[in-house]
Amino acid sequence: MTTDTSTALQIRLRLPRADFVLDVNVCLPGQGISVLFGASGSGKTSLLRCVAGLERAQHARLALGQEVWQDDSASFFVPTWRRPLGYVFQEASLFEHLDVRGNLQFGLQRAKSASGALVLQKAIDLLGIGDLLARRPSELSGGERQRVAIARALATQPRLLLLDEPLASLDHARRQEVLPWLERLRDELHIPMLYVTHSLDEVARLADTLVLLERGQVRACGPVAEVLAGGGAPGAAATDLLGEGLGTLLRATVAERDARWQLARMDFEGGSLWLRDTGLALGESVRLRVLARDVSIALEQPRDTSIQNLLPCVVEALEPDAHPSQQRVRLQCGSSTLLARITARSADALALAPGQSVWAQVKSVALVE
Amino acid sequence: MNYLDADTRSAIALTLQLASLTTVLLLLLATPLAWWLARTASAWKAPVGAVVALPLVLPPTVLGFYLLVSLGPQGPVGHITQALGWGTLPFTFAGLLLGSVIYSLPFAVQPLQRAFEAIGPRPLEVAATLRASPLDTFFSVVLPLSRPGFVTAAILTFAHTVGEFGMVLMMGGNIPGQTRVLSTQIYGHVEAMEYAQAHWLAAGMLVFSFAVLLGLNWFNRGTNRVAV
Numbered sequence: 021m022t023t024d025t026s027t028a029l030q031i032r033l034r035l036p037r038a039d040f041v042l043d044v045n046v047c048l049p050g051q052g053i054s055v056l057f058g059a060s061g062s063g064k065t066s067l068l069r070c071v072a073g074l075e076r077a078q079h080a081r082l083a084l085g086q087e088v089w090q091d092d093s094a095s096f097f098v099p100t101w102r103r104p105l106g107y108v109f110q111e112a113s114l115f116e117h118l119d120v121r122g123n124l125q126f127g128l129q130r131a132k133s134a135s136g137a138l139v140l141q142k143a144i145d146l147l148g149i150g151d152l153l154a155r156r157p158s159e160l161s162g163g164e165r166q167r168v169a170i171a172r173a174l175a176t177q178p179r180l181l182l183l184d185e186p187l188a189s190l191d192h193a194r195r196q197e198v199l200p201w202l203e204r205l206r207d208e209l210h211i212p213m214l215y216v217t218h219s220l221d222e223v224a225r226l227a228d229t230l231v232l233l234e235r236g237q238v239r240a241c242g243p244v245a246e247v248l249a250g251g252g253a254p255g256a257a258a259t260d261l262l263g264e265g266l267g268t269l270l271r272a273t274v275a276e277r278d279a280r281w282q283l284a285r286m287d288f289e290g291g292s293l294w295l296r297d298t299g300l301a302l303g304e305s306v307r308l309r310v311l312a313r314d315v316s317i318a319l320e321q322p323r324d325t326s327i328q329n330l331l332p333c334v335v336e337a338l339e340p341d342a343h344p345s346q347q348r349v350r351l352q353c354g355s356s357t358l359l360a361r362i363t364a365r366s367a368d369a370l371a372l373a374p375g376q377s378v379w380a381q382v383k384s385v386a387l388v389e
Numbered sequence: 390m391n392y393l394d395a396d397t398r399s400a401i402a403l404t405l406q407l408a409s410l411t412t413v414l415l416l417l418l419a420t421p422l423a424w425w426l427a428r429t430a431s432a433w434k435a436p437v438g439a440v441v442a443l444p445l446v447l448p449p450t451v452l453g454f455y456l457l458v459s460l461g462p463q464g465p466v467g468h469i470t471q472a473l474g475w476g477t478l479p480f481t482f483a484g485l486l487l488g489s490v491i492y493s494l495p496f497a498v499q500p501l502q503r504a505f506e507a508i509g510p511r512p513l514e515v516a517a518t519l520r521a522s523p524l525d526t527f528f529s530v531v532l533p534l535s536r537p538g539f540v541t542a543a544i545l546t547f548a549h550t551v552g553e554f555g556m557v558l559m560m561g562g563n564i565p566g567q568t569r570v571l572s573t574q575i576y577g578h579v580e581a582m583e584y585a586q587a588h589w590l591a592a593g594m595l596v597f598s599f600a601v602l603l604g605l606n607w608f609n610r611g612t613n614r615v616a617v
Contacts, residue, residue: 074514100517107518113511117533126529127519176520 027051027085029180029212033070033077035063035236042066042077042236050085052228053206053213055244057220058261063236064216065110068182071214072107073100084180084212106173108183112165114157120168121153127176136175143174146208147201163194167201174209181205181213187222202226220265224248224309224388232261245269248309249359250339250348260342267311268359269388274300283328286387290354291331293385307388314383315360317349319370321379329382333358335374338367351380358382397590399566400574407482407570408550411489415497415546416539418490423501424527441498449492453559456488460560480562485570488560489550496545504538505531540608548601552594 027050035042042063048054056064069075071082073089076097082090089098106127114123124143128136144150147167157165166186173181186202187195199222206213206226215226223230227244239261240247249268270293272286277297284297286308293308300306322330333351341348347367351358358380372378393401426438444452459466460478467477478484508531516526532539554572561568563577571590578587 072518074517100514101520101522105518107515109511109515113515115512115515115530115534117530117536126516126521130520130525172519 027212029054029071029214030081030083031067031071033067033080033082033090035066035070035075035077037063037066037236040235042070044233044236044238046231046238046241048212048214048231048241049229050212051210053215053226054229054231055223055227056214056216056231056233057223057227058218058233060218062233064218064233065184067233068107068184068214068216071180072105072182073098073103074107087179104177104179106176106178106181108166108169108173108181108186110185111189112157112160112162112169114160114165114168114172116157118157119153120149120155120157120160123157123168124153124172124175127172131176133177139177140175143171146174146204147171161194162190163197166190166198170201170205174205179211181209181211183213183215185216185218187217187219199225220262221388223265224269224307224386234261245357249350249357264311264313266348266359266361267309267314268357270308270310270356272306272308274302274304274306277302286385288354288356290352290356293329293331293382295385295387298387309386309388310358310382311384311386312348312359312361314385315351315358316381316383317351317360317362317366317370317372318379318381322381325381327381327383329385331358331380331382333378333380335372335376335378337374338372351378353380396565396569397574397586400569400571403482403566403568404551404570404572407485407489408547410486411493411550412497412543412547414486414490415493416543419494419497419501419542423498424505424531426498426502427505442495444492445495449553449555450559452492453488453556456484456491456556457559460484460487479560480564480568482567485557485561485568488556489553492553492556493546493549496549497542500538500541500545501535504535504541507538508534537609541605544601544605548598552598 029048029050031048032045033042040063044067056067058064066075070077070080077090078092080090080092082088088096089103090096115126118126124140128140133139144153147170149164149167149171152160152164152168160168170186187198190198203226206228215222217223223244230240230242230244230247231238232240232247240251242251245268248262248266250266270288272288272293274284275287275292276285278284282297283294284300286293286295286306288308295308331353333353336350336352336357339348339350341361345364347362347364349360349362349367349372351360360380422441426434426441457479458464460470461467462471462477470476470478478487512530512534513526516530521529552572554576557563557568557570557573558576561570561573563569563573569577571594575587575590575594578584578590
């Protein structure tokens with residue numbers, strides 16, 4: 021992965037945990053959302069806390085662009101409160117002794133920015149909390165609390181926003197309520213975000229860069245589409261961590277809406293897919309997620325099938341999967357990549373080989389934003 | 390108010406003065422001590438906590454006795470106070486104040502320590518990510534969040550000081566206008582067989598103590614309701 025080091029977030033650290041050592045050396049892009057993904061207890065929250073300086077790693081070097089926050093080779097450590105970062109904790113962490121406005125102003129006053137009022141107004145608008153300013157934290161719903169916590173972090177004008185599973189403490193409905201606001205942050209703010217989650221749905225919707233963590237080690241790191249498809253440095257197949265989430269992300273645009281069947285056609289580079297019409301406008305750009313388990317392969321163009329999405333592809337590579345009975349088939353569809361997870365027996369029966377022309381049958385596609 | 394003779398009035402005034410000063414001094418002293426006890430991982434935490442709690446279990450006469458000996462003309466502290474030109478502290482208001490501060494220490498430290506511990510590390514971390522320095526965090530986050538603890542500490546310290554007797558007798562010696570407080574005044578009345586006066590004061594103390602504890606209970610219930 022090539023990263024512009026003048027704005028990048030460099031993280032190199034070691035931190036012994038109870039049953040493993042968090043040992044990380046990554047360089048993340050200075051824009052967009054970098055997601056730290058892993059099972060609970062994989063060290064992702066610890067990593068985030070070390071970046072914030074809430075926990076002190078050993079042998080660490082942390083730098084955002086040219087600004088060094090910690091360099092143990094020079095015994096240099098900037099305490100959390102002097103680092104220009106925003107942090108959103110997993111559970112709502114609003115100050116109970118202040119109302120929403122007081123919470124928002126807490127960081128704003130201390131950040132000593134000239135354009136404070138403007139920044140605050142922007143944060144309030146961005147998260148749609150203008151009506152909540154006079155409320156006490158105890159009078160807010162879980163989703164509202166998290167939106168206030170995010171706005172409070174933004175009001176300090178951070179150069180890096182850290183989010184520790186901000187949706188984990190919310191139920192499904194509240195999560196769906198907060199997610200669009202997070203997407204809005206990604207699209208409208210120009211600060212890098214480091215986002216911890218163990219939800220692949222959040223990865224698919226939010227991530228630009230994906231870091232897979234397992235027992236304190238980075239298993240893969242790179243652009244999200246690449247890592248979700250089993251790639252990404254250091255290159256070791258990390259498909260076991262993704263489980264059923266292995267698949268591809270396609271960037272597409274809404275090209276046609278079929279009023280009769282309530283379907284919409286999404287064009288991506290190399291083909292198009294029909295999806296349920298959710299009312300998106302023509303020309304709108306979307307992210308589509310195609311899971312490897314939902315793609316099957318036929319040698320001839322299938323006829324008389326219920327599957328609507330059939331794509332002519334070329335086999336690019338056959339790769340082993342986590343379990344020996346399964347096989348991963350990397351397919352080239354125009355300039356896009358699709359992954360299919362099929363049984364090794366089928367792969368053998370069809371005599372699949374790189375360069376072969378096949379048809380991919382896509383059983384389901386998820387619209388992730 | 391026939392029963393409030395000059396002696397009694399002076400005893401009441403002295404009691405209130407002693408209790409107020411003790412409360413103010415103790416809150417100033419107990420806050421950093423309680424904060425340290427609430428946050429430290431040091432091996433000294435347990436011994437220091439035990440020393441703070443000693444006045445809860447020791448007879449006040451034991452504390453008073455050691456204070457009397459160490460502050461007296463032959464005692465180690467007495468030597469220092471005399472060398473500094475302050476004279477000796479026993480049988481003075483200052484000596485009484487010092488004794489009260491030590492005697493009521495756990496009543497200030499323990500509620501504060503519990504309040505600080507109840508806050509937990511999260512609000513402090515949040516404040517740090519919002520650019521607040523540790524000192525700033527203490528005043529803008531810890532103090533407001535532990536307000537119920539401060540109210541409890543102040544009320545208990547005040548009430549406990551009003552009710553102290555053994556320490557006063559040992560250290561103060563019951564000198565009218567200087568060290569004679571309400572509790573020793575009652576004792577004096579009983580010794581002199583003035584039961585009527587003793588009744589008035591004793592009943593007054595009873596009502597005062599009951600009102601304080603009832604008020605504290607109400608206050609704590611009220612804050613709990615807000616916190617939930």
